[in-house]
Amino acid sequence: MIETKEIKIDGVLQSAQKQSIDKSAPTFVSVTEQIEWIDPIDFFQAGKAIEENRLYWSSADQKTQFVGIGDALLFHDEDASYQDLKEKWKQTLENSWIANPFSQYKTGPIAFGGFPFDAKEKVEELWEGFSGSQFRVPTFLLTSENDKSFLTMTVYVEQGSNVDQLAAELITRKNQLLHAPKPEYQENHTVLKHEVDPVEWKKLVNKATTTIYSKNVDKIVLARELQIEFDEICDIGQVLDRLQKTQKNSFIFAWEKDDVCFVGATPERLVKVDNQQLFSACLAGTAPRGKTKEEDNDFGQQLLHDQKNRNEHKIVVDMIKEAVCSFAKYVEIPEQPTLYPLKNLQHLFTPVQAELDQGYTLLDVVEKLHPTPALCGFPRESSLDFIREFEQLERGWYGAPIGWFDQYFDGEFAVAIRSALVSGDKATLFAGCGVVEDSDPEIEYQETNIKFTPMLQALGG
Numbered sequence: 001m002i003e004t005k006e007i008k009i010d011g012v013l014q015s016a017q018k019q020s021i022d023k024s025a026p027t028f029v030s031v032t033e034q035i036e037w038i039d040p041i042d043f044f045q046a047g048k049a050i051e052e053n054r055l056y057w058s059s060a061d062q063k064t065q066f067v068g069i070g071d072a073l074l075f076h077d078e079d080a081s082y083q084d085l086k087e088k089w090k091q092t093l094e095n096s097w098i099a100n101p102f103s104q105y106k107t108g109p110i111a112f113g114g115f116p117f118d119a120k121e122k123v124e125e126l127w128e129g130f131s132g133s134q135f136r137v138p139t140f141l142l143t144s145e146n147d148k149s150f151l152t153m154t155v156y157v158e159q160g161s162n163v164d165q166l167a168a169e170l171i172t173r174k175n176q177l178l179h180a181p182k183p184e185y186q187e188n189h190t191v192l193k194h195e196v197d198p199v200e201w202k203k204l205v206n207k208a209t210t211t212i213y214s215k216n217v218d219k220i221v222l223a224r225e226l227q228i229e230f231d232e233i234c235d236i237g238q239v240l241d242r243l244q245k246t247q248k249n250s251f252i253f254a255w256e257k258d259d260v261c262f263v264g265a266t267p268e269r270l271v272k273v274d275n276q277q278l279f280s281a282c283l284a285g286t287a288p289r290g291k292t293k294e295e296d297n298d299f300g301q302q303l304l305h306d307q308k309n310r311n312e313h314k315i316v317v318d319m320i321k322e323a324v325c326s327f328a329k330y331v332e333i334p335e336q337p338t339l340y341p342l343k344n345l346q347h348l349f350t351p352v353q354a355e356l357d358q359g360y361t362l363l364d365v366v367e368k369l370h371p372t373p374a375l376c377g378f379p380r381e382s383s384l385d386f387i388r389e390f391e392q393l394e395r396g397w398y399g400a401p402i403g404w405f406d407q408y409f410d411g412e413f414a415v416a417i418r419s420a421l422v423s424g425d426k427a428t429l430f431a432g433c434g435v436v437e438d439s440d441p442e443i444e445y446q447e448t449n450i451k452f453t454p455m456l457q458a459l460g461g
Contacts (some may be wrong), residue, residue, distance in 0.1 A: 012099050028156060029096070030096065030100065030108055030153070035150065040058075040066075041241050047067070053071055054069055055255050056254040058253075066141060067144075068140070070139030072156070082363045097157075109152070109406065112137075114402035114403075117371060121396075188459055193226065194228070196227060201224045221377045221387070221432050221435065224393060224431060228459065232425060247458075249267060252264070262396075266417045270372070271413055274410050276358075277353070280354075282374075285310065286451075287303035287309075287345070300346055319380075325354075331354040333353075338350075420459060429456060431451035
């Protein structure tokens with residue numbers, strides 16, 4: 001039984017309504033209370049019963065987890081403008097009533113969502129419903145930090161709102177979520193796997209190497225897709241449970257809209273901002289994990305000394321360093337990369353730390369960094385032109401920034417790789433690799449197969 005600390009939600013709503021009347025405008029209301037600890041994925045599953053959109057986010061160290069249920073507010077911009085989103089969020093907060101005695105934790109009104117990889121890409125059938133950038137503030141947000149749980153409820157109150165009825169509805173739905181029976185996860189089983197045009201994709205790798213050789217392009221990142229089918233509708237809660245248990249050192253995310261869910265476990269942080277302190281990461285260069293400690297160490301050492309992978313990594317480091325130095329000070333970047341181990345793969349990794357200049361926000365940094373050479377190529381415009389002209393995959397939100405920000409624009413974005421788009425009993429998985437002048441199509445193809453593995457296993461394949 002979960003017991004919440006008493007909170008007079010009706011009193012808060014009445015005060016917010018008085019503000020709405022005084023300002024002749026709706027009031028954005030956010031109320032946070034501490035609750036007894038509840039398993040975040042259980043809470044995610046409980047959201048299914050009230051038929052609301054759900055979201056999930058876990059930090060790479062798994063110390064912070066968010067679960068959102070419902071849409072109190074949705075920002076949807078077909079042009080994916082970072083600056084418009086920033087201004088709309090500021091305007092929302094100008095007429096707000098925020099009751100949050102736990103601001104030292106990641107609580108209060110928080111927006112979650114993502115941007116497209118390429119704002120100019122035309123959204124077709126695969127990514128229908130995910131056009132442009134979309135960010136939502138959940139009606140119910142569970143924040144789990146270590147052994148503490150908090151629940152934030154967010155609504156709009158207007159001049160003529162029936163606050164008693166609104167309070168009663170919030171309390172009823174809150175109790176449904178907190179007192180839901182312990183869920184039983186459905187085991188997901190795949191019955192069909194289909195690679196989309198692997199031969200044509202290898203030809204595209206060849207075309208990219210020819211382009212790199214003949215033109216002023218250093219790297220082009222190409223992606224491909226794997227389609228799978230399940231024996232029944234996929235249980236996203238089961239997928240998240242598996243990812244949490246198997247994909248350490250990864251950001252785990254799920255963003256659901258109308259029974260379609262973009263879910264993944266990405267090792268790649270794009271940027272984190274906390275009280276003007278900036279943290280980013282350069283992740284490029286890939287090798288498999290070994291079956292024994294000795295083999296694993298051999299693969300790692302080969303990766304550290306492989307010139308192709310080191311060159312690929314340096315491109316990313318140089319670009320991120322240049323970008324960060326344009327809006328931050330006290331930039332710290334180690335000269336040599338280290339290994340970043342995951343369950344199935346290991347990567348070359350270089351951390352970045354800095355202090356963000358005043359006047360810049362997290363969204364400004366995301367706009368400047370995306371797309372990085374790790375997901376697009378270098379130079380950016382040349383590689384992006386090649387992807388737009390020749391890659392057959394509809395990327396949508398794959399390889400794009402996904403994450404969250406709070407009322408102070410503190411927050412975190414990761415790069416949405418190692419991911420899948422799940423719709424009912426079908427899913428599309430995405431994987432990519434960086435193509436350089438001496439890339440071998442078969443080796444790049446095998447690398448993408450390895451990169452499919454984390455999501456494929458989590459989906460029951």
